[in-house]
Amino acid sequence: MNYDLVIKNGTIVTAAGHYQADVAVRGERIAAIGQDLQGHRELDARGKYVTPGAVDIHVHMQMPLGEGVISADDFFTGTRAAALGGTTTIIDFVEPEPEQSMVDALAARRAEADPKVVIDYGLHMTIGPAEIAKLEQVPAAYEAGCTSFKLYMAYGFRLNDGELLQALEAVRDVGGWPVIHAENWDIIQTLIARNLAAGRTEPRWHPRSRPAAMEGEAAGRAIDIAAYVGVPLHIFHVSCQAVVERIHAAREQGLPITGETCPQYLFLTWDAYDAPGVEGALPVCSPPIREQAEQDALWQALSRGHLQMITTDHCPFTRADKARGLGDFSQIPGGVPSIEMRFPAIYWRGVRSGLLSLEQWVNACCTTPARLAGLEGKGDIAIGYDADLVIFDPDQRRTLSTETLHENVDWTPYEGLEIQGWPHTVLSRGEIIVEKGDFLGEPGRGRFIHRQ
Ligand code: DUC
Numbered sequence: 001m002n003y004d005l006v007i008k009n010g011t012i013v014t015a016a017g018h019y020q021a022d023v024a025v026r027g028e029r030i031a032a033i034g035q036d037l038q039g040h041r042e043l044d045a046r047g048k049y050v051t052p053g054a055v056d057i058h059v060h061m062q063m064p065l066g067e068g069v070i071s072a073d074d075f076f077t078g079t080r081a082a083a084l085g086g087t088t089t090i091i092d093f094v095e096p097e098p099e100q101s102m103v104d105a106l107a108a109r110r111a112e113a114d115p116k117v118v119i120d121y122g123l124h125m126t127i128g129p130a131e132i133a134k135l136e137q138v139p140a141a142y143e144a145g146c147t148s149f150k151l152y153m154a155y156g157f158r159l160n161d162g163e164l165l166q167a168l169e170a171v172r173d174v175g176g177w178p179v180i181h182a183e184n185w186d187i188i189q190t191l192i193a194r195n196l197a198a199g200r201t202e203p204r205w206h207p208r209s210r211p212a213a214m215e216g217e218a219a220g221r222a223i224d225i226a227a228y229v230g231v232p233l234h235i236f237h238v239s240c241q242a243v244v245e246r247i248h249a250a251r252e253q254g255l256p257i258t259g260e261t262c263p264q265y266l267f268l269t270w271d272a273y274d275a276p277g278v279e280g281a282l283p284v285c286s287p288p289i290r291e292q293a294e295q296d297a298l299w300q301a302l303s304r305g306h307l308q309m310i311t312t313d314h315c316p317f318t319r320a321d322k323a324r325g326l327g328d329f330s331q332i333p334g335g336v337p338s339i340e341m342r343f344p345a346i347y348w349r350g351v352r353s354g355l356l357s358l359e360q361w362v363n364a365c366c367t368t369p370a371r372l373a374g375l376e377g378k379g380d381i382a383i384g385y386d387a388d389l390v391i392f393d394p395d396q397r398r399t400l401s402t403e404t405l406h407e408n409v410d411w412t413p414y415e416g417l418e419i420q421g422w423p424h425t426v427l428s429r430g431e432i433i434v435e436k437g438d439f440l441g442e443p444g445r446g447r448f449i450h451r452q
C-alpha cells in the first residue's frame with residue numbers, strides 16, 4: 001500500500017517508549033507505523049528521532065498590556081517561530097472586555113488569529129472579576145471550544161478568594177479545566193511599595209518583591225479551594241520548590257492537581273536582573289526568575305515526575321517597551337520569549353545531561369500538555385492521530401541568538417547559548433512546514449481547535 005508520505009528509518013520517541021520504525025501519513029493523519037512502509041514521498045530519518053509535534057499550552061501572542069504596549073509576536077511570527085522549534089500546537093488566551101460576552105470575545109480573538117496562524121491553536125477563556133457576573137456564560141464558552149479557563153490571583157484580572165470559589169464552581173459544573181496564575185498579590189503590592197519608597201527601583205528588586213514562599217502560599221490556597229470545590233487545577237509557570245511541594249502533596253492525596261514550569265526558570269537565574277541598564281529589565285517576568293537552588297529543584301521535580309509539563313509563557317516585549325520601566329521595576333512589562341528554543345533546549349539540557357529520559361522529554365513537552373488540555377489527536381504518535389511530527393536531529397548544533405531565532409523581538413534571554421539537537425523537518429497535519437530548518441508554511445493554514 002502506498003501512503004502519501006513515509007518517514008523512514010528514524011527512532012520514534014513517544015511518552016511510552018522509543019523504537020525504530022517507519023511512520024506513514026495519509027492525508028492529515030498518521031496511517032501506519034511499521035517496517036518497510038512505502039510512500040509517494042519518503043523522508044529519511046536515519047540517525048534522527050521522530051517525535052510528536054510539541055505542544056505549548058501557555059503563550060501570549062499580540063497581547064495588549066495597555067498604553068499601546070503589546071507583546072511583540074503576532075499570531076504569524078509567533079507560530080512561525082514555534083514551528084521552527086518543533087512546536088505544532090499552541091494555546092493562547094481570550095480576555096473579554098468588561099462589556100463583552102465570552103463568546104463574542106472568543107470570536108474577536110479568533111478573528112485576530114485565524115488569518116495568521118501557521119500551526120493549530122486553541123484558546124483558554126479568562127475569567128476576570130468582570131466575568132464573575134457572567135458565569136452563566138461558561139457553558140456557552142465551553143460549547144464554543146474553550147474548555148479551559150484562566151484564573152488570576154495577580155494583576156488587574158485577579159480574583160479574590162470568594163470569586164475564585166465561584167469561578168471554580170462554574171468551571172466544575174461544565175467539566176472544564178481551570179488553569180491559574182498563583183501569586184500573593186497583596187504581599188507583592190506591599191513589598192513593591194516598600195522597596196520603591198526606599199529608593200530600590202532597579203530590576204533586581206522585582207524578584208525580591210515576589211518571594212518564592214508567597215508563590216507557594218498562593219498555589220497552596222488555590223489548590224485547597226479547588227479541592228474543596230471538587231475540580232482539577234493546573235498551576236501555571238511554577239518557578240520554585242515551594243509550589244512543587246504543594247502540587248506534590250496534593251497529588252499524593254490523589255487530587256487532580258498538575259503543574260508546569262518554563263524555560264526561563266530552567267535556564268536562567270536571578271543574577272540576570274543585576275545587569276546594568278535595560279539589560280537587567282529584559283528578563284522581568286512573573287513569577288520572577290529565582291536562585292540557582294530553585295532552578296536545580298525544578299529540574300529535579302521534572303526528573304521525578306513532580307511537575308507534569310513544560311510550557312513557555314512566551315510573551316516577548318521589545319527593549320524599548322522594557323525600558324519604560326527603568327526607574328520603577330514594577331512598571332516593566334513582564335514576559336520573555338522562549339517559544340522557539342523550548343523543545344530542543346529541553347532535549348539538550350534535560351536529555352543529553354541524563355536528567356530526563358527521551359520519553360520524559362516528549363511526555364513533558366508534547367503528550368501530557370495535549371492530554372490535559374483536551375487536544376484530541378495531538379501530542380502522540382499513534383494511528384489516527386494528526387500527522388504533527390518532528391524529525392529531530394540530535395547532532396545539529398545551534399547557537400541561540402536574535403540572529404538565529406525567528407521571534408519578532410530584538411533580544412533573547414538565551415543569547416550565545418550553544419545547544420545540540422534541533423528540528424530538521426516539521427509536519428503539521430501531514431504538510432511539511434519546516435524542511436532542513438527552512439520555514440515553508442503559509443499564514444492562515446493553522447486551525448482553531450474546537451476542544452470538547
Ligand atoms: N507573566 C504572566 O503571568 N503572563 C505573561 C508574562 C509574564 O511574565
Ligand code: ZN
Pocket residue numbers: 181236237286287
Ligand atoms: Zn501568568
Ligand code: ZN
Pocket residue numbers: 058060313
Ligand atoms: Zn502567561
